[in-house]
Amino acid sequence: MPEFSKPIPAITPEMREFFDGARAGRLMVQKCDGCGKLRFPADDLCSKCNSTASRWVPVSGRGEIFSFNIMHQVYHPAFAGQVPYAVVVVELEEGCKFVSNLLGVKPHDIKCGMQVEVTFEKLSDEVSMPKFRLRAAK
Amino acid sequence: MSLRAKCAIAGLGQTRMGKNFDHPGPIGFAAEAVNLALDDAGLQRADLDGLLVNPGITWLNNPMASSSLQHAMGLGDLRLTATMNLGGGTAAAMIMHAAQAIDAGMAEVVACVFADAPLRAPSPNKGGDGGGSAAFYGFAQGLDAHYGLFGVNAHYAFVAQRHMYRYGTSNDHLGAVAVSERKWANLNPAAQFHDTPMSMADYHASRWVVEPFHLYDCCLVSNGGLAVIVTSAERAKNLKRPPVYILGMGQGHPGHNPLDTLVSGAPIAKETAFKMAGIKLTDVNFCELYDCYTFTVLVTLEDYGFCKKGEGGPFVASGAIGPGGSLPVNTGGGQLSSFYMWGMTPVGEAIVQIRGDGGRRQAPKHEVGLVSGNGGILATHSTLVLGSQP
Ligand SMILES: [Zn+2]
Numbered sequence: 001m002p003e004f005s006k007p008i009p010a011i012t013p014e015m016r017e018f019f020d021g022a023r024a025g026r027l028m029v030q031k032c033d034g035c036g037k038l039r040f041p042a043d044d045l046c047s048k049c050n051s052t053a054s055r056w057v058p059v060s061g062r063g064e065i066f067s068f069n070i071m072h073q074v075y076h077p078a079f080a081g082q083v084p085y086a087v088v089v090v091e092l093e094e095g096c097k098f099v100s101n102l103l104g105v106k107p108h109d110i111k112c113g114m115q116v117e118v119t120f121e122k123l124s125d126e127v128s129m130p131k132f133r134l135r136a137a138k
Numbered sequence: 139m140s141l142r143a144k145c146a147i148a149g150l151g152q153t154r155m156g157k158n159f160d161h162p163g164p165i166g167f168a169a170e171a172v173n174l175a176l177d178d179a180g181l182q183r184a185d186l187d188g189l190l191v192n193p194g195i196t197w198l199n200n201p202m203a204s205s206s207l208q209h210a211m212g213l214g215d216l217r218l219t220a221t222m223n224l225g226g227g228t229a230a231a232m233i234m235h236a237a238q239a240i241d242a243g244m245a246e247v248v249a250c251v252f253a254d255a256p257l258r259a260p261s262p263n264k265g266g267d268g269g270g271s272a273a274f275y276g277f278a279q280g281l282d283a284h285y286g287l288f289g290v291n292a293h294y295a296f297v298a299q300r301h302m303y304r305y306g307t308s309n310d311h312l313g314a315v316a317v318s319e320r321k322w323a324n325l326n327p328a329a330q331f332h333d334t335p336m337s338m339a340d341y342h343a344s345r346w347v348v349e350p351f352h353l354y355d356c357c358l359v360s361n362g363g364l365a366v367i368v369t370s371a372e373r374a375k376n377l378k379r380p381p382v383y384i385l386g387m388g389q390g391h392p393g394h395n396p397l398d399t400l401v402s403g404a405p406i407a408k409e410t411a412f413k414m415a416g417i418k419l420t421d422v423n424f425c426e427l428y429d430c431y432t433f434t435v436l437v438t439l440e441d442y443g444f445c446k447k448g449e450g451g452p453f454v455a456s457g458a459i460g461p462g463g464s465l466p467v468n469t470g471g472g473q474l475s476s477f478y479m480w481g482m483t484p485v486g487e488a489i490v491q492i493r494g495d496g497g498r499r500q501a502p503k504h505e506v507g508l509v510s511g512n513g514g515i516l517a518t519h520s521t522l523v524l525g526s527q528p
Binding site for chain 1: 280281282283284285286287288289291292295296297299300303345346347348349350395397398
């Protein structure tokens, strides 16, 4: 059987700072210079004030599971041995949503509202991907 | 000036639906549907002066699809044409556009058509996938592909999961929609699942596609075409079939983040359409609601106000929407159990019901029907109020 690896995202110019941050262990999102609204992924303009000026800023990486699904269908050969696997929507403390995977929790044990924090999975020298894990209760 | 009952649907054309592979692609289906609709109305190709087209996923990359269809059919001297796309909200929106143009004197007889052919014949070499459509509907790029987020199903699953968390909606509730539509399909000889009953146990036993959706939560992607002919109410009165009057029309596009919306554009679209039609919710005899998923029906019922927000689950589980219920919904089996033609599936069945052509599935009262279309992740919405009387 041939081995397939999961698709590695291309580092596009507009997402470069996101990947730079991830490589250094920081979760970055775009912040509008006009009104301060956070957004992800990168976009050309702010949906709130329509400003085209923005910068990348680090966020806490803490949040909670807003929603999730459990994928059973294989759309890419790299996931053939993974199904069923979960994809989660994390609502970050700072307010924006981030699609990712939750590590260390079986798909059917995932619940909305779970408290999570970011961790990084190194795929190559250039690309590390933000994933999430449960946050220990304080 | 209100457009209430100024225009009517005079013809309905529907090709064979489903795993039919012996056809020259989506334009062939579209042409067949338009010709069937003209026959139904008692009109000729030469009577057409307007052509609005919603290309399905297999010809979405044709930026002038309506022009291609015009040439393929040899239609001359049109006064109105457009290629339109609001996803599943397009069908009703095309009818609105047609009615406006007819009322403005810009066209007289307008065909509105959707067609698609995403299913491929199983290949003997590859073993075949039964003609699955994942290749067309499973697109993803960039980060999403790495995280394994593929396709529209997966995005709707996020919304449904959040609805479950927020309001206590369950798979029994989603299953109630699937079972109800199947009961209607069992009364509709043209439905693909006409001969296949489904119990709640069958629903739960169907394989997961993407949780919380079972296979039977998802629409029945089909090859085919469906067209309607719109003309003035005056002209429609003298044609072959009784006019289906367009009493109200409206659109609503809320612009929410698809990752966190639980509300469709129905409240906005309803306001415009019901005001035009001069009706209240209690005047609606039956509904044909866009049902890309069971979940969409549940949310749409909430958003029109048939029950309170969040109570769509208990409402559908009460049996209200099935045969014999107080509010017949998706009486042909819908996109879940009959065929998926984007927004044209609910439009077509509403015409059948208003005309009283429903046979064993005929809704007992059918003077006023509500039709909804929905596109994207609850991103676009269109409403039609259709009636048997002006
Ligand atoms: Zn802004």
